[in-house]
Structures are given as C-alpha cells and as structure tokens.
Amino acid sequence: MKLVLITGASSGIGQALAARFYQAGYRLALVARRTGDIASWAQTQGFAAERVGVYAADVRQPDSIIAAARDCIAKQGVPDVVIANAGISVGIDTAEYEDLEVMRATFETNNLGVAATFHPFVKPMRERRSGTLVGIASVAAIRGLPGHGAYCASKAAVVSYCESLRGECRPFGVKVVTVVPGYVATPLTAGNTYPMPFLMTPDEFADRAFAAIEAGASYRVIPWQMGVVAKLLRLLPNALFDRVLAGRGRKKRQGEA
Structure with missing residues (x-):
C-alpha cells in the first residue's frame, strides 16, 4: 500500500488532500503543529488507525520537520509521495517595521519549510529510483x-525552486510536481476582501490535484481557468496591469480586522 506524507494537514487544502489520498487507498503520514486536531479529524472520518501516522513538526524549524520525516521513515517507510503543503498568507506593508518579521516568517514557512520537508526524502527516493x-x-x-x-514573492520562489529540483531529480526517476492553486475556500482566504474568481472548495481542489500528482504533471494550475487569467495578467504591460489593479483591496496585515 502506497504512502503519502502531507505537511499542514490539520486544515484546508492539506486536510482535503489527506482525505482524497486515503480514499485512493494510500496510507497517510500527516504532519502539523496541531497533532491533536489531525488525530481527532482522522478518527471522525473513520480512518483505519493502522493506515494513519501523525507527526508533530513546525516547518519553520528545519530540525523539527527533519526529525518528523525520519520518524516517519522509521515507522512507515519512505513515502511514495511527499506534499509540502504547509504555508501562511499574511498581508504586509513595507512601511511598517514589524511587517519585516512577517516577511521573514512567510519565507521560513513557505520556502525554507518546503526544502526542509523534501530534504530527508531526496536521497532515499533517488536510491530507490522512484x-x-x-x-x-x-x-x-x-x-x-x-x-x-511576502506571499507572492514566496510562492514565486516555490515555483522556481521546484523547477530547479525537478531537473536535479529527473535522472534518478524522482518526479517533482508543482501544483498552483487558484482561490480555494480555506482559512487562508476567509478574510480576503477582494473578488476571488473561480473560488473552489477544498474537496474540488483535492480531486484535481490528486489527478495531477498521479499523472506526474510537472506543473498544473488548478482550476485551469485561473491559469488562463494568470497568464493573461503576466502578459499585460505594467501600465495596464497597474490600471487593472487600481483600487483593488489589499491583503490584510496581521491583526487587522
């Protein structure tokens, strides 16, 4: 029975992905800071205890997530799929000194956390060649x-990092998949005050993400309509892009109502 490890599995996208992979017959290795929430949720879902491992870790602390990964390998084996999902999204204003710390936390979670999550599995997967x-x-x-x-820059870095890693892992038979969600109705988007086109439920997203991961897609925007919109925005000249975004609501800063 295959094994998937998912970080940030206590809510939102991570939780929906866990349910989808379980439904497909996978064993689960679920990682989050709030392990009690994961264990309670898995029990509520009726998941078989022997198919679920729960590990406590903070992806901002490399030693923490690496220890959880090694614990997973010792107890459940090297996963077939590792999903670095844990992430945060908080608005910043560079004019505010305290928001520099928010930017640090965002990069530690969304970027360093991804690399630290993958780190313990790269060598074993390369040796296994899958x-x-x-x-x-x-x-x-x-x-x-x-x-x-902070969020936009961190996620742009995730795309570039995964592209680099894909080239490094390809000769060893290890796939690297970049999943690019549009708007998904999770706690991360709940406070947004601006329009969110093509808003999806976590379950809808998980179904499409599962299909992309199983297919070994190198890069997949979900939903595809959001990918078209994003690429059109990328092609807009700066002057026109700035005009389109004029008056658009800002992402709320930490502590803002």
Whole structure:
C-alpha cells in the first residue's frame, strides 16, 4: 500500500488532500503543529488507525520537520509521495517595521519549510529510483498583488525552486510536481476582501490535484481557468496591469480586522 506524507494537514487544502489520498487507498503520514486536531479529524472520518501516522513538526524549524520525516521513515517507510503543503498568507506593508518579521516568517514557512520537508526524502527516493515530491505554490506567484508582497514573492520562489529540483531529480526517476492553486475556500482566504474568481472548495481542489500528482504533471494550475487569467495578467504591460489593479483591496496585515 502506497504512502503519502502531507505537511499542514490539520486544515484546508492539506486536510482535503489527506482525505482524497486515503480514499485512493494510500496510507497517510500527516504532519502539523496541531497533532491533536489531525488525530481527532482522522478518527471522525473513520480512518483505519493502522493506515494513519501523525507527526508533530513546525516547518519553520528545519530540525523539527527533519526529525518528523525520519520518524516517519522509521515507522512507515519512505513515502511514495511527499506534499509540502504547509504555508501562511499574511498581508504586509513595507512601511511598517514589524511587517519585516512577517516577511521573514512567510519565507521560513513557505520556502525554507518546503526544502526542509523534501530534504530527508531526496536521497532515499533517488536510491530507490522512484517517488514524487509535490510543492504547493499559488497563482499569486504569477504577478505581485497589493499588500501581498511576502506571499507572492514566496510562492514565486516555490515555483522556481521546484523547477530547479525537478531537473536535479529527473535522472534518478524522482518526479517533482508543482501544483498552483487558484482561490480555494480555506482559512487562508476567509478574510480576503477582494473578488476571488473561480473560488473552489477544498474537496474540488483535492480531486484535481490528486489527478495531477498521479499523472506526474510537472506543473498544473488548478482550476485551469485561473491559469488562463494568470497568464493573461503576466502578459499585460505594467501600465495596464497597474490600471487593472487600481483600487483593488489589499491583503490584510496581521491583526487587522
């Protein structure tokens, strides 16, 4: 029975992906800071205890996630799929000193956390000559949005990092998949005050992401309509792009109502 490891599995996209992979017959290795929430949720779902491992880790702390990964390998084996899903999204204003710390936390979670999650599995997967590493990016990676500088920059970095890693792992039979969600109705988007076209439920997203991962797609925007919109925005000259975004609501800063 195949094994998938998912970070940020206590809510939102991570939780929906866990349910979808379980439905497909996978064993689960679920990683989050709130392990009690994961265990309670898995029990509520009726998941067989022998198919679910729960591990506590903070992806901002490399030693923490690496220890959880090694614990997983010792107890459940090397996963077939590793999904670096844990991420945060908080608005910033560069004029505010305290928001520099928010930017640091965003990059530690969304970028260092991805690399630290993959790190313990790269060598074992290369030696086995099989496995799939999945980075969860965002359409926010395509262009910078007002108030969203930290998140947009971090997700653009996820895209580039996974592209680099894909080239490094390809000769060893290890796949690297970049999944690029549009707007998904999760706690990360609940406070957004601006329009969110093609908003999806976590379950809808998980179904499409599962298909992309199983197919070994190198890069997949979900839903595809959001990919078209994002690419059109990428092609817009800066002057026109700035006009389109004029008056658009900013991402809320930490602590803003």
